[in-house]
Amino acid sequence: MRRQWIMAVMLIGLLISGCTYEREVSVTNESLLETESTRLRAQLEQLQAELRASEKNAAAWKAKLEANQATPSVTEQYPKLAFLASLPEMEKIEIRDELGSVFITDSDVLSSVSHLFAVQSTIQPGSPPMPDVEPVELVLTTDQGVVRARIIQRNIIQFEEMYPNEYYVANSDVYLLAKAFMHRPQYVPAEQSTTLKMIDSGLMRVDADVYLTHPGRMLAMAKAFFYLENKAVEKPVDPAMLEMALTFYYYGEEIKLHLYRNHAQLLDGEQEIWFELQEGDLASMKSIINAG
Missing domain, CATH: 3.30.1490 (Dna Ligase; domain 1)
Structure with missing residues (x-):
C-alpha cells in the first residue's frame, strides 16, 4: 500500500512539472513572437519612410526637369x-x-x-x-x-x-x-625662367598645325622639360630626325622645344641649349600630348 502511495505522489509530481514546463514554453514562445513582430513593424515603418522620401525626390527631379525643359537656352x-x-x-x-x-x-x-x-x-x-x-x-x-x-x-x-x-x-x-x-603686363617681370614661361603659357603648338590651350598639358610638358635641365650637352653633330616640335606662346614670346630621338633643342629668344634624352624621355613627353 505504501508503495502504491509513493508511486501516486511521483505521478502527480510529474504531471505538475509537465504543466509548468508547458506554461514556460508557451510564455517563451509568446515573448519571441512579440519581439519578432516588433522588429517587423519597425522594418515596415522604415521602408515606408524610405518610399515616401524616394517619391519626394522623384517629384523634385521631375519638377526640375520640366523647369529646365521650359527654360529657353542661352542662344x-x-x-x-x-x-x-x-x-x-x-x-x-x-x-x-x-x-x-x-x-x-x-x-x-x-x-x-x-x-x-x-x-x-x-x-x-x-x-x-x-x-x-x-x-x-x-x-x-x-x-x-x-x-x-x-x-x-x-x-x-x-x-x-x-x-x-x-x-x-x-x-x-x-x-x-x-x-x-597680348603685350606682357607691366606687373609681370621681364626676366623669367624658361620653365616658368612654359608653365604660364597661353597656347602650345604641336608640330605645324595643332594648337592646344589645355593648361594641364602645358604644365606637364614644362615639368618634363624641367627634369632635362641638368642634362645639357654640346650641340650634336647629327641629331637625327625631328620627332616632335613644340612652341609655347607667352605674352607674345615664342619658346620652342624640338624633340629628337636622343636629344632636345631649346630655343628661347637668343638662347639655344641642347639636352640629352634618356631612354623613355621621348615616349613620356609624346604621351603627354597624345593623352586622351
Whole structure:
C-alpha cells in the first residue's frame, strides 16, 4: 500500500512539472513572437519612410526637369549670340590690351580657338563680377560678322555692344588665348625662367598645325622639360630626325622645344641649349600630348 502511495505522489509530481514546463514554453514562445513582430513593424515603418522620401525626390527631379525643359537656352534668350554656338569661321582676332593691339591671322590658330567663344550660360543677376585679369578685349571677325568681347574673368566675357548688362560663362581657356599673344603686363617681370614661361603659357603648338590651350598639358610638358635641365650637352653633330616640335606662346614670346630621338633643342629668344634624352624621355613627353 505504501508503495502504491509513493508511486501516486511521483505521478502527480510529474504531471505538475509537465504543466509548468508547458506554461514556460508557451510564455517563451509568446515573448519571441512579440519581439519578432516588433522588429517587423519597425522594418515596415522604415521602408515606408524610405518610399515616401524616394517619391519626394522623384517629384523634385521631375519638377526640375520640366523647369529646365521650359527654360529657353542661352542662344534662344540672346539670339544675337547664336552664331557663336555654331563655331563660325574666324577670319581675324584683334586683342586689345592696355599697351595696344595684336592681331591673330594664322588660319590654323583661328580654326583651333573658335570653340572658346560659344556661350555656355549666363551669370545670375546681381552685382557685376569682379575682374580677376588685366583689362583685355577681343574683336572677333568671323564669316558671319564682327563681335566685340570683353574678358572680365578667366571664363567670363561680356558682349557690351549687344547686351550691355549681361555677363556670360564661356570656355575656361578663353583668357589663355589672349595671354598667348597680348603685350606682357607691366606687373609681370621681364626676366623669367624658361620653365616658368612654359608653365604660364597661353597656347602650345604641336608640330605645324595643332594648337592646344589645355593648361594641364602645358604644365606637364614644362615639368618634363624641367627634369632635362641638368642634362645639357654640346650641340650634336647629327641629331637625327625631328620627332616632335613644340612652341609655347607667352605674352607674345615664342619658346620652342624640338624633340629628337636622343636629344632636345631649346630655343628661347637668343638662347639655344641642347639636352640629352634618356631612354623613355621621348615616349613620356609624346604621351603627354597624345593623352586622351
